Amino acid sequence: xxxxxxxxxxxxxxxxxxxxxxxxxxxxxxxxxxxxxxxxxxxxxxxxxxxxxxxxxxxxxxxxxxxxxxxxxxxxxxxxxxxxxxxxxxxxxxxx
Amino acid sequence: xxxxxxxxxxxxxxxxxxxxxxxxxxxxxxxxxxxxxxxxxxxxxxxxxxxxxxxxxxxxxxxxxxxxxxxxxxxxxxxxxxxxxxxxxxxxxxxxxxxxxxxxxxxxxxxxxxxxxxxxxxxxxxxxxxxxxxxxxxxxxxxxxxxxxxxxxxxxxxxxxxxxxxxxxxxxxxxxxxxxxxxxxxxxxxxxxxxxxxxxxxxxxxxxxxxxxxxxxxxxxxxxxxxxxxxxxxxxxxxxxxxxxxxxxxxxxxxxxxxxxxxxxxxxxxxxxxxxxxxxxxxxxxxxxxxxxxxxxxxxxxxxxxxxxxxxxxxxxxxxxxxxxxxxxxxxxxxxxxxxxxxxxxxxxxxxxxxxxxxxxxxxxxxxxxxxxxxxxxxxx
Ligand code: SF4
Numbered sequence: 001x002x003x004x005x006x007x008x009x010x011x012x013x014x015x016x017x018x019x020x021x022x023x024x025x026x027x028x029x030x031x032x033x034x035x036x037x038x039x040x041x042x043x044x045x046x047x048x049x050x051x052x053x054x055x056x057x058x059x060x061x062x063x064x065x066x067x068x069x070x071x072x073x074x075x076x077x078x079x080x081x082x083x084x085x086x087x088x089x090x091x092x093x094x095x096x
Numbered sequence: 097x098x099x100x101x102x103x104x105x106x107x108x109x110x111x112x113x114x115x116x117x118x119x120x121x122x123x124x125x126x127x128x129x130x131x132x133x134x135x136x137x138x139x140x141x142x143x144x145x146x147x148x149x150x151x152x153x154x155x156x157x158x159x160x161x162x163x164x165x166x167x168x169x170x171x172x173x174x175x176x177x178x179x180x181x182x183x184x185x186x187x188x189x190x191x192x193x194x195x196x197x198x199x200x201x202x203x204x205x206x207x208x209x210x211x212x213x214x215x216x217x218x219x220x221x222x223x224x225x226x227x228x229x230x231x232x233x234x235x236x237x238x239x240x241x242x243x244x245x246x247x248x249x250x251x252x253x254x255x256x257x258x259x260x261x262x263x264x265x266x267x268x269x270x271x272x273x274x275x276x277x278x279x280x281x282x283x284x285x286x287x288x289x290x291x292x293x294x295x296x297x298x299x300x301x302x303x304x305x306x307x308x309x310x311x312x313x314x315x316x317x318x319x320x321x322x323x324x325x326x327x328x329x330x331x332x333x334x335x336x337x338x339x340x341x342x343x344x345x346x347x348x349x350x351x352x353x354x355x356x357x358x359x360x361x362x363x364x365x366x367x368x369x370x371x372x373x374x375x376x377x378x379x380x381x382x383x384x385x386x387x388x389x390x391x392x393x394x395x396x397x398x399x400x401x402x403x404x405x406x407x408x409x410x411x412x413x414x415x416x417x418x419x420x421x422x423x424x425x426x427x428x429x430x431x432x433x434x435x436x437x438x439x440x441x442x443x444x445x446x447x448x449x450x451x452x453x454x455x456x457x458x459x460x461x462x463x464x465x466x467x468x469x470x471x472x473x474x475x476x477x
Binding site: 003004006018026033035036037038045047049050051052054055057058059061062063064065066069070072 | 102316
């Protein structure tokens, strides 16, 4: 229910009331209300829930998280095969 | 950066799992509050990949599941009225009321429509001035700004044929209720990421301090969930209990102030019954006095609601994390997503449905690649 989908702002209709923009979700485009992010710009990523952009996605934070994960305990144990299989079968199947 | 694939990387997931394994020296029980996280955990088998010491308890964060039975029955009564166009998010249609569901009302001639956004319902009101358009406004803090905007616009545009049947719920009072329950086993929380995208984190330090539990704001992709767990376990091992944000790319400490202002303008805090759980003080929102005229409960005086839950359903215990769905006698037998006895078997975010969809029939491993039928562009319920 509280899932919100990340998408990229493609265009903004500044005359629309409430403020509206076109958001691209990996190829599928949909309108969303931008009234809660009035200063959002074309090209930024936002999370959208039931037709409303709720928050920007911050690229710097995203990169920092991924870098942190890269540096975690560089053990190379083999216990995650199930994981890899799951990920392979799931990949591309989900937009969240 | 697309923010999805990167947070699904199996090699990094393994690193996180290694780290959690290396950190956890004792058994810990964490609750993921949000049903979206429950779904993701079961779908990706995260609970089965974790070291044995770390148990995930599934929380009550599925708004479809906790919408009280009397409100469902009111929805059914309103939707059956000839002048009404009843609009709802899709998952609510199969939620069992006392003797039928919204699908049944629709098949019996009620004008029941599934919408993606509350603004779609508003548009229907604009186009059909002769009909009464009612939107079933359920959800947590994530959905409240959207529903608030719809009714705010309705008043501004003078659309008097639009109203909301409101059953909004709030996370912090539910956390409080869970922690004060005598049988509570929860030692740490993964807080619902998108709720915090709207509300920020200000409501949580008091809860973390009072109950001495770490509360880690957590996202929805596999790496997000593992990182939330890693940080919670890290705190628990050190005897700490603070609020931490493991989903910084989508959550600012202050949340979204514009959305909060709209919620405050339109709604007021109220006590709310949670289906299967009971009354939790201050755990909901209803329309404030200035918007009372748009409250469907007032507009359509629905009285004489007598509710009755099926006796076998243990959804209340499932929602409180007291039992796993497989411990319910009816699970997968009398109760399936086609014939749900309780709301937790309806929504793909309900724990019973998640276990069923991914074939957790007896706690056995899920076949990999099992997949929910529809959820992608429909982030609802
Ligand atoms: S399996 Fe069905 S009957 Fe049992 S608790 Fe879940 S919803 Fe209720």
